[in-house]
Amino acid sequence: MCAVASGACSKPKPTAGVDAATEPRVVSLTPSTTEAVFALGAGDRMVGRSRFCNYPEVAKSLPQVGGYVDPNYEAILGLRPSLVVGARGPGGAAVEQKLQGYGVATFFPRTESFAEIEAMLTGLGALLHRESAATETVGRIHAQTEAVEKAVGGLPKRKVLLVFGLEPVVVAGPGGFPDEMLRHAGGVNVVADGPAYPTIGIERVLALDPDVVLNASMAEARGTERIRSDSPGWRDLRAVKEGHVVAITDEAVLRPGPRLGDGLRTIARAVHPEATIP
Missing domain, CATH: 3.40.50.1980 (Nitrogenase molybdenum iron protein domain)
Structure with a gap:
């Protein structure tokens, strides 16, 4: 189960190569993906974020690169990212296409269902070499969901x-x-x-x-x-x-x-x- 920019797949495939032997430099354009990077224990790989990314608190200290649909491409490129992450939503395709034109790897999955959100976490975990953390995070969501359903059943x-x-x-x-x-x-x-x-x-x-x-x-x-x-x-x-x-x-x-x-x-x-x- 994996939703990525290029569609459903068995392994996450960003639109340009990310060197599997090195730790990526990540710019995140959405609050949810910023939270995900930190939750997976890869916050130290973040080099930039959108103006809407306000959690966790430490993310606020990162350089801003504009918004989700109106990013500052010059600022993004100046941070030399090896991966830009966002979400497949309004305006996302155009932003991703422009980043691809600059040769930047992107990961813009759909996140409009619980399954797609979990797939985003799993895919991002693979790209950031944090597979175990992703499995743990998805497992926690499953446990919380089951507990709520039992309580209100x-x-x-x-x-x-x-x-x-x-x-x-x-x-x-x-x-x-x-x-x-x-x-x-x-x-x-x-x-x-x-x-x-x-x-x-x-x-x-x-x-x-x-x-x-x-x-x-x-x-x-x-x-x-x-x-x-x-x-x-x-x-x-x-x-x-x-x-x-x-x-x-x-x-x-x-x-x-x-x-x-x-x-x-x-x-x-x-x-x-x-x-x-x-």
């Missing part, structure tokens, strides 16, 4: 709306890892059709009638208070009237990386506060 499924933004309203739809996270946590995603991260109107929010609203709009500190208050539309929502609006401040919920199991536990505790989540 006998409880009623709650209809959940997971909100990522309020202006406009951006939510978790089907097909992404947040949708899978809701299912593992004993919930049912009320947004059952459309893209993985759709923008919807308040009228549809009301029609969906969730049992629980999870507000993970990190950039909007007062977002949960707005939902709970007399905001037009939201105040008519049953979940608001019954006090079932929960603020999600754990960044692990939003990151398809080594803390996936931690994010799942956070979601499970919010969906089923009556359960004992290990």
